[in-house]
Amino acid sequence: xxxxxxxxxIIAGVGGQGVLLxxxxxxxxxxxxxLPVRGAEVHGMSQRGGSVEAHARIGCVYGPRIPAGKAxxxxxxxxxxxxxxxxxxxxxxxxxxxxxxIPLLGKSYDVDxxxxxxxxxxxxxxxxxxxxxxxxxxxxxxxxxxMLGIASVHIPLAKESFVSxxxxxxxxxxxxxxxxxxxxxxxxxx
Amino acid sequence: MLGNExxxxxxxxxxxxxxxxxxxxxxxxxxxxxxxxxxxxxxxAEWSVNEKVAYENAYGVSLSGRRSAVIMKHVGLNVASxxxxxxxxxxxxxxxxxxxxxxxYAHSSQNEQDSRRYAMFARIPCIEPSSIQEARxxxxxxxxxxxxxxxxxxxxxxxxxxxxxSEVEMDNFPTPPAExxxxxNPGKLVMVPANARNALKELNSKxxxxxxxxxxxxxxxGEEGNDTGIIVSGISYQYVKEVKESxxxxxxxxxxxxxxxxxxxxxxxxxxxxTVLVLEEGDPVIEEKVYIEAQKAGLKVRIRGKMDGFMPCExxxxxETVENAIDRLEGREPAAAQAPEDLPARAPAxxxxxxxxxxxxxxxxxxxxxxxxxxxxxxxxxxxxLGTIDTCLCMGAGINMGSGISRFEKGKTxxxxxxxxxxxxxxxxxxxxxxxxxxxxVIAILDNRTTAMTGHQPHPGTGKTASGEMTSGIDMEKLxxxxxxxxxVTIDPYNIKESVAxxxxxxxxxxxxxxxxxxxxxxxxxxxxxxxxVDSESCRGCRLCMQIKCPAITFEEKKARIxxxxxxxxxCAEICTFGSIRKKDA
Numbered sequence: 001x002x003x004x005x006x007x008x009x010i011i012a013g014v015g016g017q018g019v020l021l022x023x024x025x026x027x028x029x030x031x032x033x034x035l036p037v038r039g040a041e042v043h044g045m046s047q048r049g050g051s052v053e054a055h056a057r058i059g060c061v062y063g064p065r066i067p068a069g070k071a072x073x074x075x076x077x078x079x080x081x082x083x084x085x086x087x088x089x090x091x092x093x094x095x096x097x098x099x100x101x102i103p104l105l106g107k108s109y110d111v112d113x114x115x116x117x118x119x120x121x122x123x124x125x126x127x128x129x130x131x132x133x134x135x136x137x138x139x140x141x142x143x144x145x146x147m148l149g150i151a152s153v154h155i156p157l158a159k160e161s162f163v164s165x166x167x168x169x170x171x172x173x174x175x176x177x178x179x180x181x182x183x184x185x186x187x188x189x190x
Numbered sequence: 191m192l193g194n195e196x197x198x199x200x201x202x203x204x205x206x207x208x209x210x211x212x213x214x215x216x217x218x219x220x221x222x223x224x225x226x227x228x229x230x231x232x233x234x235a236e237w238s239v240n241e242k243v244a245y246e247n248a249y250g251v252s253l254s255g256r257r258s259a260v261i262m263k264h265v266g267l268n269v270a271s272x273x274x275x276x277x278x279x280x281x282x283x284x285x286x287x288x289x290x291x292x293x294x295y296a297h298s299s300q301n302e303q304d305s306r307r308y309a310m311f312a313r314i315p316c317i318e319p320s321s322i323q324e325a326r327x328x329x330x331x332x333x334x335x336x337x338x339x340x341x342x343x344x345x346x347x348x349x350x351x352x353x354x355x356s357e358v359e360m361d362n363f364p365t366p367p368a369e370x371x372x373x374x375n376p377g378k379l380v381m382v383p384a385n386a387r388n389a390l391k392e393l394n395s396k397x398x399x400x401x402x403x404x405x406x407x408x409x410x411x412g413e414e415g416n417d418t419g420i421i422v423s424g425i426s427y428q429y430v431k432e433v434k435e436s437x438x439x440x441x442x443x444x445x446x447x448x449x450x451x452x453x454x455x456x457x458x459x460x461x462x463x464x465t466v467l468v469l470e471e472g473d474p475v476i477e478e479k480v481y482i483e484a485q486k487a488g489l490k491v492r493i494r495g496k497m498d499g500f501m502p503c504e505x506x507x508x509x510e511t512v513e514n515a516i517d518r519l520e521g522r523e524p525a526a527a528q529a530p531e532d533l534p535a536r537a538p539a540x541x542x543x544x545x546x547x548x549x550x551x552x553x554x555x556x557x558x559x560x561x562x563x564x565x566x567x568x569x570x571x572x573x574x575x576l577g578t579i580d581t582c583l584c585m586g587a588g589i590n591m592g593s594g595i596s597r598f599e600k601g602k603t604x605x606x607x608x609x610x611x612x613x614x615x616x617x618x619x620x621x622x623x624x625x626x627x628x629x630x631x632v633i634a635i636l637d638n639r640t641t642a643m644t645g646h647q648p649h650p651g652t653g654k655t656a657s658g659e660m661t662s663g664i665d666m667e668k669l670x671x672x673x674x675x676x677x678x679v680t681i682d683p684y685n686i687k688e689s690v691a692x693x694x695x696x697x698x699x700x701x702x703x704x705x706x707x708x709x710x711x712x713x714x715x716x717x718x719x720x721x722x723x724v725d726s727e728s729c730r731g732c733r734l735c736m737q738i739k740c741p742a743i744t745f746e747e748k749k750a751r752i753x754x755x756x757x758x759x760x761x762c763a764e765i766c767t768f769g770s771i772r773k774k775d776a
Contacts (some may be wrong), residue, residue, distance in 0.1 A: 063428030
């Protein structure tokens with residue numbers, strides 16, 4: 001865990017996977033701890049099943065975008081999207097990578113190659129079929145929170161702040177499932 | 191807080207009384223936030239039919255002596271530009287703020303036009319925030335600037351401000367001025383030629399005061415440094431600050447936030463430098479003025495920027511852009527981070543179960559591959575992947591371009607495709623023109639009962655206002671008939687066979703024919719709980735269902751398969767020749 005409480009996180013996925021909610025929770029958790037935070041996201045056209053990237057910069061007082069090669073953490077909710085944004089990660093950065101692919105308009109692609117690209121970028125990587133795990137927890141919809149749980153161990157924010165931020169950001173009906181997903185994510189990293 | 195929410199909160203704090211907007215990425219959340227706040231803070235906010243309508247409404251509020259705001263994306267200002275240009279002549283009474291969200295890199299737009307050009311064209315002040323905090327502060331400040339100058343004031347946002355996030359401090363700003371009322375003043379407000387000539391003189395006479403405002407701009411900062419200076423505007427200021435800190439650079443810095451340019455400030459800064467780098471996103475608007483100031487002051491300073499090809503004229507700036515420029519400025523080879531090569535692109539696509547998938551399948555089936563499909567702007571522009579969108583130019587263009595094309599492409603059926611909200615925005619005049627001038631054209635209105643692409647705002651066809659109040663919903667069928675369509679046929683894009691049969695007559699007849707393909711967006715309309723699956727025993731692998739291009743259908747081991755993304759529209763089950771697609775057992 002970095003000491004100066006600065007942490008640049010890039011979240012990559014496909015429109016509909018909950019990338020933006022994930023970055024909202026990071027922002028909320030930072031504010032709970034009184035840290036400055038910046039975020040960048042793209043709405044509109046890009047959300048319709050296209051590639052989605054969100055930047056969350058904890059402890060940052062400047063612009064919302066992380067420069068290439070400088071992200072401390074990559075949360076990849078989809079392997080191709082993880083590979084696509086892998087150059088943002090710094091050399092020893094941490095990557096949580098979901099290995100379950102979302103095909104491109106019916107066409108599959110080489111998942112192993114994506115994992116290789118990511119492994120070339122960093123050895124500090126936790127890959128796994130987190131889609132399956134999310135479904136086991138209750139729904140594919142909690143994949144984002146589960147993966148946030150995995151990364152949270154490497155983010156300089158207290159677990160309680162994440163939990164409060166999740167409580168503020170998800171509907172009460174789904175809170176139990178989301179907290180369970182978050183905890184099982186932490187369990188993977190621990 | 192999202193940048194757009196910060197802008198909204200600034201407007202509320204300034205005591206805005208009337209807010210008018212048409213949705214468009216990246217601006218949409220500003221008006222949405224204001225609509226949500228309007229009841230609590232007792233002001234009026236609406237989704238207008240288009241940006242020109244919004245502008246004129248807001249201007250009316252200003253002439254009534256009250257503070258007003260109009261909000262749009264950059265291309266929306268093209269639509270509003272007629273009113274915009276002359277309102278600078280006639281001037282404002284209550285403060286009026288125009289918020290325009292530009293989209294460098296065209297993340298969600300048809301072009302990257304720079305709205306600051308419009309502000310210069312109309313000769314009104316334009317301010318550009320460099321951070322989300324400033325976006326909020328400027329939204330308060332802009333009203334007083336407007337009231338001091340008697341002109342509408344533009345705030346230029348960009349995607350990274352509007353859709354950036356940061357913590358925001360809310361200060362206590364002075365209470366807004368008391369409300370006025372509409373005062374008759376035909377000599378100033380009725381732009382007959384004689385009055386227009388005088389109004390131009392008055393507008394021109396205001397320019398010195400505007401430059402003085404820029405000299406005093408509270409959002410401008412300078413930093414002393416070496417003989418290489420950076421003049422920077424907008425979000426790029428943050429990139430420069432971060433690079434200066436991380437690389438411990440000692441360049442002099444001048445942050446500029448407004449136009450017309452503060453000439454004295456600029457020439458004073460340049461006078462003490464050998465080289466000046468100008469950083470701004472979009473066109474070289476400030477840079478051009480910097481050249482002029484250097485010339486006027488007789489300075490021998492080297493100006494680097496877009497105009498000498500040193501900086502890119504397209505796309506967004508970033509920390510990398512700034513680092514790269516500084517490296518090159520100092521004769522170093524820039525270190526570039528390499529993005530992984532040749533990864534397959536993941537283009538945005540229509541959602542599983544989207545009614546447009548059915549509409550496009552039907553249109554292709556009825557009118558054939560040879561038909562021409564001039565298109566328009568909305569989710570359905572993604573029909574580009576299905577071969578049923580041949581053009582996308584600007585809001586409402588599809589009908590008119592189709593009308594023009596059909597006059598000369600005699601052997602081909604021309605089917606102009608337009609969405610419901612776009613139709614109300616600027617399709618109706620095209621429909622009237624096509625009917626009046628006897629176009630041989632099919633207009634397909636894909637009515638999904640919402641403005642889907644920008645976040646599901648209501649429109650005049652939905653029967654609900656922005657705040658959810660019931661209102662008269664416009665009857666599209668009656669409207670099309672009243673505008674002179676020879677045939678109006680309504681279909682349900684989920685019922686493929688029935689729709690294809692209904693449209694045979696439309697195909698065979700001539701004249702101006704209107705098809706209304708109506709089915710609510712899957713996000714805003716109730717959905718069936720049905721989910722479909724493929725019986726792999728009887729699936730012959732004919733790939734017919736793949737033609738719909740539904741993201742939920744994949745093809746594996748020579749058989750179709752339906753993934754968990756299925757939303758239950760049943761279009762694939764209806765077209766499968768072998769009855770291999772059926773409802774999943776609950």
